[in-house]
Amino acid sequence: MENPDALVHKVGRKIAELRRKAGLTQEELAEKLGVGWRYVSRAERGENLTLQTMVKIANALGVRVKALLNEPRNVAIKTGRPRKRR
Numbered sequence: 022m023e024n025p026d027a028l029v030h031k032v033g034r035k036i037a038e039l040r041r042k043a044g045l046t047q048e049e050l051a052e053k054l055g056v057g058w059r060y061v062s063r064a065e066r067g068e069n070l071t072l073q074t075m076v077k078i079a080n081a082l083g084v085r086v087k088a089l090l091n092e093p094r095n096v097a098i099k100t101g102r103p104r105k106r107r
Contacts, residue, residue: 026067029067029070030066030067031067031092031093032067032070032075032089032090033064033065033066033067033068033070034065034067034093035088035089035090035091035092035093036061036064036065036078036082036089037065037093038093038094039082039084039088039089040061040065040082043082043083045082046058047061047062047065048061050078050081050082053081054077054078054081061078064078072086075089
């Protein structure tokens with residue numbers, strides 16, 4: 022059986038992975054979603070992830086929702102406020 026907390030954490034890690042793969046910062050993804058960067062940060066930590074949130078994020082990343090359920094790669098996720106590009 023799946024542990025719900027572990028699954029949501031994996032989805033958050035996958036969101037971060039796909040965002041980086043798309044070449045987006047948290048701020049840039051947040052702009053596409055019409056939200057603040059903290060919203061994206063929380064989603065990537067697996068906080069407050071609803072199906073509606075997952076659909077919005079998947080659409081903004083140009084992937085299907087099921088891509089968010091794939092196992093994330095073992096990549097460290099940087100936390101904290103994203104740096105602005107120069």
